[in-house]
Amino acid sequence: MRSSIVAAVFSFAVAVSGHGVLLAIDGEPGSKTSVGFEVDDNVARNCTGISPCQQDTTIIREAEIAAKTVGFCGRTQLAGPLDTQKEVEEAIKGDSITEVKGGTSLAIKIHQVNADGAGPYDCVVNQSGDDAGQATELVVSNNVPGENGFSPAKFEAFTINVAMPDNFKCTGGSTKDICIIRCRNNALAGPFGGCTAVRQVGAGGGGGDNKAAGNNKKDDKKNNNKNARGFTLKWARRALGF
Numbered sequence: 001m002r003s004s005i006v007a008a009v010f011s012f013a014v015a016v017s018g019h020g021v022l023l024a025i026d027g028e029p030g031s032k033t034s035v036g037f038e039v040d041d042n043v044a045r046n047c048t049g050i051s052p053c054q055q056d057t058t059i060i061r062e063a064e065i066a067a068k069t070v071g072f073c074g075r076t077q078l079a080g081p082l083d084t085q086k087e088v089e090e091a092i093k094g095d096s097i098t099e100v101k102g103g104t105s106l107a108i109k110i111h112q113v114n115a116d117g118a119g120p121y122d123c124v125v126n127q128s129g130d131d132a133g134q135a136t137e138l139v140v141s142n143n144v145p146g147e148n149g150f151s152p153a154k155f156e157a158f159t160i161n162v163a164m165p166d167n168f169k170c171t172g173g174s175t176k177d178i179c180i181i182r183c184r185n186n187a188l189a190g191p192f193g194g195c196t197a198v199r200q201v202g203a204g205g206g207g208g209d210n211k212a213a214g215n216n217k218k219d220d221k222k223n224n225n226k227n228a229r230g231f232t233l234k235w236a237r238r239a240l241g242f
């Protein structure tokens, strides 16, 4: 009796070693669609088992990042630890990067393989993609249903909406205009999720070129106007008429 309970619990635990995959990331209308790093089109999406259906799920654990056994984007069964820089360059070469602007929103399609690929998902943007890069928390709406990364859903895709900040500057990749978006749930066996590359366009975007630098100055001015210094500047402008 007892052993059968143990067996049942064990098989349940194995069955829920779970997972979600970032299948498609869409930013500005008309731009390309990004895909999660190391997401493999050949992996079946119609089952829950480790092999084949969890092979390209990304596992992103803080403890592993701290121990430096993985980087910012974790690891998959198929690819092992992900080399973030290499993934970014491959996405640039493959011309498969969606575009983003300040204050707009991303649609991220997450394939939930089984129970603990559920929501809610937390997303951050890493603006430089290198070790100096800040990871800024993003506001997620329309999140994948679930509690602590757990729900009864399986092989089902959900689309979450992720708001980009008003002001940010993507400086990653050889093109110097790439940010990394990382989303993950907080499942015990995970967290599961993934990373992808996005390209900044419009104000503040375009990396090192002069136009972008000019735009940034304008953005800085706008920001300054919001704080006390900017306030003083505004009054000085008014008084002196410049």
Ligand SMILES: *[C@@H]1O[C@H](CO)[C@@H](O)[C@H](O)[C@H]1NC(C)=O
Pocket (backbone or CB within 6 Å): 042, 043, 044, 045, 046
């Ligand atoms: C599951 O998907 C794979 C391809 O990804 C296909 O070969 C297989 O027949 C599908 N199985 C079922 C039961 O639909």
Ligand SMILES: *[C@@H]1O[C@H](CO)[C@@H](O)[C@H](O)[C@H]1NC(C)=O
Pocket (backbone or CB within 6 Å): 071, 072, 084, 085, 126, 128, 129, 130, 131, 132, 133, 134, 135, 180
């Ligand atoms: C941003 O990403 C890089 C990996 O490309 C990583 O080294 C860095 O630590 C990340 N920043 C943060 C704050 O996690």
